[in-house]
Amino acid sequence: MIAENAPEVVIDVHHLTKSFGGRKVVDDVSMSVRKGRIHGFLGPNGSGKTTTIRMLCGLLTPDSGTGTCLGFDILTESDRIRRRVGYMTQKFSLYQDLSIRENLEFVARVYGLPDPREKAGAAIERLGLKGREKQLAGELSGGWKQRLALGACILPEPALLLLDEPTAGVDPKARRDFWNEIHALAAEGLSVLVSTHYMDEAERCHEIAYIAYGKLLAEGTVDEVIEGTGLVTFTVSGPDVHRLQSELDGVPGIDMIAPFGTSLHVAGRDAEELEKAIAPWRDRPGLKWEKGEATLEDAFIDLMRRSEDNFR
């Protein structure tokens, strides 16, 4: 692939809306993902991440909105999208009563790959599952199930991966391996949209999008998203910071307080207001105030809180 100044867009959707039983689960979401990028999709539970991903691969029909996935219309060309997109579901959805090899061969055959046996064998080797290929998928541990699911996803050599919380319930080592694999795939030109809850995973993405209550609240690089919230943060450490939290709670000018171990993050959108608000506590003995950068988590908690306010 030749490096391009304006990389092509693999996901380009506008104003997607989807309701279930009269409740808007996805509300006017527009989003774009560029080729070869890892796009993180963040948001609390029930925020509409899964629904959005399903609309992208043709598993759900949007109530309104338009867009393309790999250049194909998500409304009319879902058959062609299916062939080029690897979708990894949140819950393990390969056949538990089939062996590792049988599952992979099934995928290879469905996608019409030449020599499904050989393709499955190669995938087994790449996954490091050699010798265990006759094991039933249902007997695998969470981490191995996730590896197998990813292996099945990339077997037909898709151009785009849609991963729905792939690392939920997986141990840190397996998570790290998983992300290394994702980065290796992206380096080969594969585009990835991955939803997650984990902040460290979000920071491993090229770009992130934050969705809450069905609305896309922020999109961009990690720094852009943090900057976009305009948060100024102070980190307070010292004894009894937890009592401090209840004292600070509700003071005008403070938009967010969150404990982090033995310290407290106190953030506000307006720097002057914030300084004014915390002034009475700044000289309390034992407390150490430090002005710092807002973290991604601060940004998300703030975004979520704000959207809750709007929602009420």
Add this chain to the structure above:
Amino acid sequence: MSANGPNNSNSNGNGGFFGRFWAMTVKEFIQMTRDRITLATMIMIPIMQLLLFGFAINTTPHNLPTAVLMRENTDIGRSILAALKNTDFFEVRSVVTRAEDMDRLLESGEALFVVEIPEGFERSLRRGDTPALLIAADATDPVAASSALGALSGIVTSALAGDRQVEFAEPAKPAFEVIQHRRYNPAGSSTLNIVPGLLGTILTMTLLIFTALSVTRETERGTMENLLSMPIKPLEIMLGKITPYVLIGLIQALIIIAAGILVFQVPIIGHPAALAAITALFVITNLSIGYTFSTMATNQLQAMQMAMMFFLPNILLSGFMFPFAGMPRWAQWIGEALPLTHYLRVVRAVMLKGAEIGTLAYDTAALAGLTLIAMLIAVRRFRRTLD
């Protein structure tokens, strides 16, 4: 704009319709063989049902509990009693003299039949009158009652004929005689009729359930989401899910027919190939209908209930339980829409009468038609999205 990934070929390669159909077939076949208990059940059900039905069900009953109400103690009365005791049709449990006892016996079910020899029966018989012999039957089981009633008059007639004392009073011979000829089943054996019937019934029941569960199972296990995100089409999924079970259906049919021949000496007069062909078609019909239910149900329980709802009229209105010709017109119309009706006609004709499939074009076409309709509905009903 070329958004295709590297090496991403389109539908060429060895894919296409057949490749995807085959992928599904292999997958379903493996899953079928992994489910050992279901598989064993499916082989055991035909054998058990056949033995139970074949041995236990006989519409010509034996040893029906009978009572005799003797209002007079005469020679004729005694010879009727003796004749009743001699048949294995009836088992004379008690002889009573009072009408109240008769009512009590019938009510309590101790006797299904009571033969009443009225007072003055012998005298009026010798006089040449036509005295009435009352037979009271518990007709709550009409099948048992009617065949026994038919037998009873014959027994009494021959009992009286053998009694020298009433020779002079022999009733005039009827003006004509009815000669019965039980064709294809000279012994009137009900197992001969029941084995082909059971073949159809067992296949209907087990095959409907096989495929009725197939789509809902994927939904309930969460594998449907993955399957739908792959480039496989509803027709390919359906054919792939049906195909392995055609094999099971044919094995079941083979077991039933073999048991029918070995245990019940049911003949196969027609061509075995004709029997195999029509059975295969019938197997596919039922699998398609079961699959159609599966596309309509939202869970396995619902699918099971639908299959049972469909199974019941198949048993009742197909001519398996009750003679088809005796049903009211509307019931016959419903019966015509059921695959078992057509299969029973064909399979009885082929097994017992030696008919060729060619002469059974209507029923064969009806089965094929029902299959097509079911498949059409299934493919249209199959939801390709999770909406």
